[in-house]
Each structure stands twice: as C-alpha cells, then as structure tokens.
Amino acid sequence: MKLKEEYLPQSWTDLQEILFHDSYNKKIDRIRSPYVYRGLSYFNYEMKTSLIRLGGNFKTLEFHLLRNFKKYSHRPEILSNTEWDWLALAQHHGLPTRLLDWTYSPYVALHFATAELDTYDNDGIIWALKYEVLTDYLPEKLSKELCRVGSNSFTSSMLNNVYKSLEELSEESSEFTVAFESPSLDTRIVNQFAIFTFMSHAESLLDDWLLDKPDLYFRIRIPAAMKWEIRDKLDQVNINERVLFPGFDGLSKWLKRHYTPKN
DSSP states (O other): OOOOSEEOOSSHHHHHHHHTTTOEETTTTEEOOSEEEEEESSTTOOOOOHHHHHOSSHHHHHHHHHHHHHHHOOOTTOSSOOHHHHHHHHHHTTOOOSOEEEESOHHHHHHHHHSOGGGTTSOEEEEEEEGGGGGGGSOHHHHHHHHHHTOSSBOHHHHHHHOSSHHHHHTOSSOOEEEEOOOOOSHHHHHTTEEEEEESSTTOOHHHHHTTOGGGEEEEEEOGGGHHHHHHHHHHTTOSHHHHSTTHHHHHHHHHHHTSOOO
C-alpha cells in the first residue's frame, strides 16, 4: 500500500492497515515498525513544545527553568544524574521543556487523539515519525554514538557521552531532531511505551523541519465521526487512563469518561 503524506481512514479496518503500515522488517523477519506516533485531539494543532507555548523569551528561560528545577528537587530516581535525566524528569512532571512526547504504540497515540470528549466535534490527528531515519540528519558525533551502540535512539548516558548539557548541544549550527528514550522513571512511562524527540534549537518547530522531508513521516486524520467507535474499542482492549496513568487520578478520569453518556 502506497502511503500519502496525509491519510484519511474510512473505517476501523482501514485505520488498522494504516497504523501498522511498513512495520515488517525484512532483516529479522519480524514486525518492527520504524515509526513512533503522536496523537492530538485537533487536526490543526501544531507540534509546539510546552516551552514554546510558555511564550515570552522562552529561549533564555529554558535554561533557568531546568537549573531551578534541579536546584529545588531531590529525586532518588535520577540515578546517573546527567542533565538529560533531569530534562526527562522535568518534562514528566510538567515543566515547560523543548521535549515532545511520542510513543512506540499506535494505540497509545490513538488514545491521546480521542481522550477528550469535548473535542469530539473536531477531527484529530496522528503523526507517524520514522525515527530510525533521523540519524541521517544528525551531526557526525551523534551518529557515531548511535553506531557505536547499535541503536536507533539515544539514552541519557549516550547523549551525555557527546554533550554534557542541553546548552552545549544547542550551540550546534545545524538544525536536527534527536530521538531520546526516557529512563523508566515510573510505570506511567513504561505503560505509555514513551519516547521523546527534541530539536537542536529551542525555537524550532518540528512541523516546519519536516516540510521538505516527506519520507520521514505521514499523518492520519482521525475523523470526528469515528472518535466514539475508536474510543470504545480502545477501552475494550484496555488502552485507557487507568492503564496509561496508574493511580487514583487516572482511574477517576477513565471512570468519568467511561460513564459519560454519548449524547
């Protein structure tokens, strides 16, 4: 099946085919998708980071935010204590950062595209990013680190082998995107099958960077008319807030949505 940059499914079956497109890896004769996924409630949402949405002189504020987060925190889960571990922890707890949340699971992305009932009059979107090919645009020293380990994404220790800080990485003149796998800080990150991306410059938008790179991504428009069906089927296969956000808050949010009348 030849994919267009934007795809509009006509049915649940149609949606399954597109979600798992190009997942077969000939080298190992297994299903291993080269994509990571990001689901959004509104089709026209830009992939603005929480740092950009902060507004003001966010480029300068970024380093003060992280510095103060580290200063006022005492967290035993920061095992290696690299700046990249701190960055992941800060994103995880809501600090504005340049990180974007992605998942290896297309169903988890579908959850985030259909989780908010008050958006059901609007089409949603799933971005599929071919993260394995991001290495083609990386500086040589980052590419070498990936090759050395034999990986398609970075861990905090791998990034720390090349750059000791986010500020140091930001001094690179070229614009590129890094796929960064967070430490398993808690069951939420594990259950969401989470991975981050971030741009080399705080002000860069991933949407803009991808414009002339159509082979790196495709988009799925989630029709408003399909959201209820998708939502109910995700609940049936246990993709919901109770699983993705373990704890009383996630449980309560799932129950509230689950028992909300359709009309």
